[in-house]
Amino acid sequence: MADKETPEAETPETRLARLILSLRKQGVTDAGVLAAIESTPRDLFTPDLFQERAWEDQALPIACGQTISQPFIVGLMTQALKIEPRSRVLEIGTGSGYQTTVLSKLSRLVYTVERYRTLMQEAEARFRQLGLTNVITRFGDGGLGWPEQAPFDRILVTAAAPDEPKALL
Secondary structure, three states: OOOOOOOOOOOOHHHHHHHHHHHHHHOOOHHHHHHHHHHOHHHOOOHHHHHHHHHOOOEOHHHHHOOOOOHHHHHHHHHHOOOOOOOEEEEEOOOOOOHHHHHOOOOOOOEEOOOHHHHHHHHHHHHHHHHHOEEEEEEEEEEHHOOOOOOOOOOOOOOOOOOOOOOOO
């Protein structure tokens, strides 16, 4: 029988509470950002192989050689954006859709671009499952921005780029 103090015996709620406390200790202090992370089921965005680690504060692998970002990084980047309820946010690098979902809880609209079609399709299915109606997706090169919808109030680049994406600047 597992000891109740071990992570294996923790409930999902306990793991989530531990994660939120950890984020606060690391400097994610914006109540709205913490609430958005707390209400986003990270396990929904995590591959089956890593379900036991979904609530840990670490990046985890997803399809196409990509990762779901570490919750601390998601919290820190989101907090730095200082999103307002009427904000229109452009996200480059949808990935699993975890960061997108957090952004959607804080802003009016999130426009998100992903370069891997399978990741985009899986993220879109998650958005539908969660009933998100303020997320607009695009398959393509996020470095080109989304000129038809510009300007944006905030832009978040969650994908690596070899050079500054001039179209976004």
